[in-house]
Amino acid sequence: SQQGEEDPQALSIQEGENATMNCSYKTSINNLQWYRQNSGRGLVHLILIRSNEREKHSGRLRVTLDTSKKSSSLLITASRAADTASYFCATDASGSGAGSYQLTFGKGTKLSVIP
């Protein structure tokens, strides 16, 4: 079952603008991760935020987590054409037992950055 849902499904911006993508989920989580995928390739990890963290930065990336609203956002500042890719959130659900060892991905946001 898919837990994370990204919004919007697609986003088109001009180079230099900021891009914001959102992720909502349904159940309690241990952590939430964001990944990037260039067309036809594997996913690359961007950032991990734990359930007791509210904000995290990595270079031009800023991730926030609101566990009360069960949502997260990924902000890419000063976007570049090379940021064009699909972005996925993935949730690691709470709980013990082997079944909780899954990382569940959403369907992704397709970002196009126009030069």
Add this chain to the structure above:
Amino acid sequence: DVKVTQSSRYLVKRTGEKVFLECVQDMDHENMFWYRQDPGLGLRLIYFSYDVKMKEKGDIPEGYSVSREKKERFSLILESASTNQTSMYLCASSFFFIQGASSATNEKLFFGSGTQLSVL
């Protein structure tokens, strides 16, 4: 440099064939995963393994089996390939982060480049 290697980038098979997709990681990770990715459906977990010889079903295990005889290798098997198994297959691996006495979480996943499988 950490690496997850999938044996084939592109694969074309016939309906009814037995298909093996191999994945090897060089990071001594406990966890390994097989996902399939289809347009509009995102990534869906087929099987995962948290130790040698251990396996757990994901969301869509039907028509697939897996094998993990060694820690570094996780194989996905399509016993009798069908056209609805045409897809991009992604392998990934990760460490556990031990959270407490009885729970653990996944640290970041490292993905292979994917295998685009076409079943004709």
